Amino acid sequence: MGSNSHHNQDDVLTSAASTAWFRSYLHGGTSSLISTMTTVITFPLYKTVFRQQLHSTLVREAVAQLFKEGAVKLYRGVAPPLLMRSLNGTLLFGLQDTFLHQLSLFSTPPLPRNALPALAGFGAGVVEALLFTPFERVQNVLQNSGNDNRLPTLRSILLKLASRPLASGYYAAFLPILVRNAVGSSLYFGLKDPMSNALRDHGCSPVAASFTAGVLNSMVISLPLYPLSVLVANMQARAEGGERGVRASWQHLWAARQHRLSLLYRGGFLVIFRSCVTWGITTAIYDQLERHSR
Numbered sequence: 001m002g003s004n005s006h007h008n009q010d011d012v013l014t015s016a017a018s019t020a021w022f023r024s025y026l027h028g029g030t031s032s033l034i035s036t037m038t039t040v041i042t043f044p045l046y047k048t049v050f051r052q053q054l055h056s057t058l059v060r061e062a063v064a065q066l067f068k069e070g071a072v073k074l075y076r077g078v079a080p081p082l083l084m085r086s087l088n089g090t091l092l093f094g095l096q097d098t099f100l101h102q103l104s105l106f107s108t109p110p111l112p113r114n115a116l117p118a119l120a121g122f123g124a125g126v127v128e129a130l131l132f133t134p135f136e137r138v139q140n141v142l143q144n145s146g147n148d149n150r151l152p153t154l155r156s157i158l159l160k161l162a163s164r165p166l167a168s169g170y171y172a173a174f175l176p177i178l179v180r181n182a183v184g185s186s187l188y189f190g191l192k193d194p195m196s197n198a199l200r201d202h203g204c205s206p207v208a209a210s211f212t213a214g215v216l217n218s219m220v221i222s223l224p225l226y227p228l229s230v231l232v233a234n235m236q237a238r239a240e241g242g243e244r245g246v247r248a249s250w251q252h253l254w255a256a257r258q259h260r261l262s263l264l265y266r267g268g269f270l271v272i273f274r275s276c277v278t279w280g281i282t283t284a285i286y287d288q289l290e291r292h293s294r
Contacts, residue, residue, distance in 0.1 A: 023293055028093025029086060031285035045270055050143050052267030054237050059267070069145060084135045088128065093286060095124040096189050118190030125185030129178040134170035136177065137161065140236040147239055160239045173235035175246050180228040184221045191217050192283060206291065207284050214283025215276045222272040227264055229271070 044066065051062040099120035103109055111119050141147055141157050151157045161169040195213035200206060235249050244252070257263040 023290075024097035025090050025094030027286050027289040027293070029090030030289060031089055031093075031282045045274060047143055049267035049271050050140070050233060054144065054233055062267075065145065084132055084139075088132060089282060089286075091131065092124050092128055092185060095127055096120045096185070099123045115190065117193065118186045121189030122182050122186035124189075125182035126178065128185065129174065129181040132181075133174050133177050134161075136232065137170050137172055137236045140233055141239050144237040146237075151239055157239060173232045173246075173249075176228045176231050176235070180225050180232070184225055187221050188217055188279075191220065196283075196287065207288060210287040211280045211284040214280035217283070218276040218279035219272065222275050226268045226272065230264060230268075 048059065048062045048066060051065055052059070096117070097120075100116055103116045103120055104113075109116060138154070138157060138161070141151065141161070142154070147157070151160055163169070167174070192213055195216055196206075196209045199209035199212055204212065231246075231250055231253055234253050235244070235246075254264075
């Protein structure tokens with residue numbers, strides 16, 4: 001009798017844990033899916049900045065390029081980021097919660113318990129880089145107008161990248177993406193709750209606190225990591241590129257920007273602003289869903 005009761009309690013605990021894990025995946029996917037509306041609305045802005053990252057042009061020159069190409073090509077390359085955003089939120093929040101649960105089971109955790117969310121976020125960021133680097137690669141090839149004539153369709157791009165070794169094909173620029181995603185996710189999950197709690201202690205409503213925490217968090221992450229995104233864009237934009245290593249690519253990029261941070265960050269503040277709004281919305285929706293499910 002006692003043994004049956006013990007097993008029943010274990011089954012209940014296991015079922016509750018499984019439900020909690022599934023809930024974090026569901027809430028992460030839902031919040032990201034809703035926030036993808038900002039991706040659709042701001043994609044022309046993102047594409048303008050991509051041209052600045054690639055060619056170091058002024059805003060008016062990048063806009064003139066897009067205007068010349070016409071409205072039909074304006075949204076060329078939007079499918080990968082839309083798919084990425086939806087899947088990214090599902091896996092990022094879900095995996096972080098799963099890793100955090102597993103780390104919490106250790107009698108002696110590898111880090112202090114208040115640092116475990118950041119460690120779990122680091123692990124989620126590593127998995128994110130492994131899964132989504134090919135999406136980013138395809139997106140950057142699509143957005144580069146220099147590929148339009150030789151690779152006019154998504155299928156032609158996929159076949160071209162598949163014909164190349166992984167390191168210069170689908171996984172070109174994997175190392176800077178890995179660093180950017182792992183460090184960024186670690187900072188996001190390490191700072192999200194402390195920031196939100198501090199804002200609530202100062203009188204903010206839960207939704208306002210979560211939104212503001214997401215905005216501030218994104219700003220803290222995006223400002224120092226933005227040069228890695230510029231490096232990735234330049235390493236991935238050409239389907240035939242990718243053979244040059246990270247160090248050589250950085251030296252080439254830094255020389256092309258005349259060794260000036262102002263040129264390296266050209267267009268960056270538009271991306272950072274977009275990222276802040278997107279992550280503010282995502283964080284607010286996710287936290288609200290989590291509160292209502294408890």
